[in-house]
Amino acid sequence: MEICRHNENLEIRELDPFLxxxxxxxxxxxxxxDSPGAEExxxxxxxxxxxxxxxxxxxLYVIPELRRLFQSATETVxxxxxxxxxxxxxxxxxxxxxxxxxADAWLSALNQARLAIAATYQFSDHELCDHYRSPLxxxxxxxxxxVNFYGFLQEIILREMEGNASQ
Amino acid sequence: xxxxxMSRLRRNKAVQDAALSAADVLRGAxxxxxxxxxxxxxxxxxxxxxxxxxxxxxxxxxYVTMVFQRVFGYPRERAEKxxxxxxxxxxxxxxxxxxxxGELYVQQLHGYLLLATIEKVx
Numbered sequence: 004m005e006i007c008r009h010n011e012n013l014e015i016r017e018l019d020p021f022l023x024x025x026x027x028x029x030x031x032x033x034x035x036x037d038s039p040g041a042e043e044x045x046x047x048x049x050x051x052x053x054x055x056x057x058x059x060x061x062x063l064y065v066i067p068e069l070r071r072l073f074q075s076a077t078e079t080v081x082x083x084x085x086x087x088x089x090x091x092x093x094x095x096x097x098x099x100x101x102x103x104x105x106a107d108a109w110l111s112a113l114n115q116a117r118l119a120i121a122a123t124y125q126f127s128d129h130e131l132c133d134h135y136r137s138p139l140x141x142x143x144x145x146x147x148x149x150v151n152f153y154g155f156l157q158e159i160i161l162r163e164m165e166g167n168a169s170q
Numbered sequence: 171x172x173x174x175x176m177s178r179l180r181r182n183k184a185v186q187d188a189a190l191s192a193a194d195v196l197r198g199a200x201x202x203x204x205x206x207x208x209x210x211x212x213x214x215x216x217x218x219x220x221x222x223x224x225x226x227x228x229x230x231x232x233y234v235t236m237v238f239q240r241v242f243g244y245p246r247e248r249a250e251k252x253x254x255x256x257x258x259x260x261x262x263x264x265x266x267x268x269x270x271x272g273e274l275y276v277q278q279l280h281g282y283l284l285l286a287t288i289e290k291v292x
Contacts, residue, residue, distance in 0.1 A: 049276045050288050057273070057288070065277055072281055110233065114283045121228045128227045154230055161232050 006159055013101040013163055020094050023087050025149055030081045032116035032149065033073065041119035045073070076111035083109075106160050113153045113160075120146050217290060219272040221265040224285040225256050237282040238264065241275060266291060 005016040018026070035041045046069060049061045086099055101109055121131065124146050130136075131150065138148030223234075231253055238249035242264060255262035264286075265275055272288045279286035 045283065047280065047285055048287070049273070049280065054288075065280070069277075069280055111283070114229070114233070118226075118228050118283055126227075131227050150228070157230055157233060161230070161236060164236075 008163055008166075009100075011103050013103060013106075013160065015099045015101070017096045018087075018099060019096055022152065023097055023099075025152055026099065027084055027087055028149070029084065029112055029116050029153070030077050032120055033077050033112055035119050035123050038119065038123040040122040040125065044118050044122040045115060046070075073111065073115055076108040077115065079105050079108035080112040101160070103163065106164050109160055110157055113157050117150045117153050117157075120150050126150070217269075217292075218266045219269045220263045220289045220291055221272045221275045221279070222261050222287050222289055223252070223256050223264055223279065224287070225260045226285050229284060231257065233282075234284065237279065237284060241278045241282070 004018055004022060005014075007014055007016070046066050048058050049065070050057050052058065083099070083101055083105060087097055124143055126147060130147055133147070134151055136144055136147060138145045223238075234253045234256065235246065235249045238244050238252055239246060242249075244252070252262045252264055265272065269288070276286045276288050
């Protein structure tokens with residue numbers, strides 16, 4: 004895999020089918036089914052439970068707005084991921100071009116996915132720091148790899164955004 | 171979102187009184203929803219509130235620093251200091267002041283998926 008900046012895009016070239024599949028899974032990973040832990044983490048309370056009025060109003064007015072915000076970012080990423088629909092050669096390496104104008108949407112969707120997966124599997128701090136664990140052992144190992152791979156992409160995007168800002 | 175902040179503003183006595191007198195004037199001519207008066211002491215309204223960010227092992231340190239810079243306009247050094255405080259101490263007070271503004275900050279931080287809460291000072 005090669006990552007480079009080309010004009011106003013971040014290009015990921017020579018993306019192997021396994022990593023391409025992990026990228027395709029970003030949108031659905033942001034909304035894991037049957038995972039109350041993920042829902043609680045993505046929509047955490049704004050104050051201690053004693054602040055009943057604030058917490059109630061938050062649920063009523065803010066959470067729907069946050070949901071729309073997160074959904075909008077995910078849709079942008081889903082559209083960009085259409086590039087990975089390799090129909091003619093399904094096992095060939097492919098490329099993905101992320102417009103820097105979509106950087107915020109990618110950061111959000113990757114973060115949603117990482118937080119939702121981590122909450123679903125309740126990874127420990129120790130596991131989250133284990134960057135050398137093979138993704139092949141179990142579904143849990145694969146999910147941990149997914150969290151770390153998405154984190155790596157976030158770092159790349161942040162670095163590029165910083166480079167943009169300092170220019 | 172606007173509805174949320176209008177409802178929060180209703181807690182402020184001055185805004186509340188102004189809204190009530192305006193409502194009295196207009197009520198005769200228009201069908202208006204009743205604005206309910208909520209009691210809050212001036213101490214409750216004016217007491218400073220803290221915006222606190224709590225540690226989360228998943229959010230990247232560089233991402234958290236960027237969010238602090240964006241939301242609070244802090245320079246990088248100050249944003250990093252708060253990020254490290256969150257990382258090492260489990261929490262950091264990012265801002266103190268009036269409640270309504272604090273709630274707006276918390277909402278922005280939640281938009282970036284940080285664990286943030288508003289707390290009364292003291």
